[in-house]
Amino acid sequence: MKRAATMGTVCSFPSPAIPAGRISENAQPVLRAGELTLRPWLPDDAPVVLRASADPAIRRWNRQFTTSSEDALAWIGQWDDRWRAEKDASWAVVLDAEVLGRVSLRGFDLGDGAAQVTYWVLPAARGRGVAVRAAGQVAHWAFDVGFHRLELVHSVANPASCRVAGKLGFALEGTLRSAVRHEDGWHDMHLHARLADDGGTPARGEPDA
Template sequence: MSDAQTVHDAFQDPVLRYWHARSMESLDEARAWVETTREGWRTEAAAQWFVTRAADGAPLGRMALRDMDLLEGFAEIGYWVLPAARGQGAAPRALATLTEWALDAGFHRLEVRHSTRNEASCRVALKAGYPLEGTRRSSALHTDGWHDMHVHVRIQNA
């Protein structure tokens, strides 16, 4: 299956769609998104990976470093998990692995932001060692309106 098909299929899940402002209505839109992620790699502004099952390489979800600032050593982390992989610990394990790599690579501050209503994402951040730093009030527009966002942070050597 192509990366674009995997992304398109993932965004057909109503739970994933609810928590993300982005939609993915067509395969062409997914292809454009995949190309945008490649551009993020080329410009060192973002990096994304599929999380896969070790046994067969089947996709389980996605991890991303977004809004990267290499000079300041900052990135926001984004993630999602496919329905079949939820509740199996894939997201916290992948987040912990990405965090270890990013901090070893020289990032200083990594942030996870999620809606205060998204309890599952909060559990992922906490399990991966991201303490809650605070709440950004009315800072993300979702399909049902503005959401307050939790901010979880890991800091190098902290």
């Protein structure tokens, strides 16, 4: 019996939701969300990154933090490489030249057009809709560029983040049991998601979104 023909080129089907190169062919954009500007991180932001890392709530819920200026600079420096590798993107959320927080899109899956939204806001800027407006604008950018599904995952013990997800129109899809280990142990996590073709729009810079 004849052996099967030698394997030819491996084809993948379907074609990726976001073709390789579509994101990295452009520089990371500056986005506007009403009075807020979302821009790539700059080396001058190192002190604010360090300050954020010292905030107990940010330390509690964001597992990456920095403890020295060198670390903060390295944290800032990684984003350009990650953008060019089409892996992740992170924006500093700025009002009148002051950094108020951060919104990131992590873990690009170009094949399925998926990524995860993460954020933090410095204590003095909380409760003014910064997270909702900034993350809403990033979601708009992501859907415009071709992402199909954005996820948002937070500990069930973080009701503020749950509220942000709800206001962004990220539907609660379920609870991931004991899925993430924080400093105080394993946490059940809410999985929220929003699809490009979900009805309505995520907040796009409205002051009271």
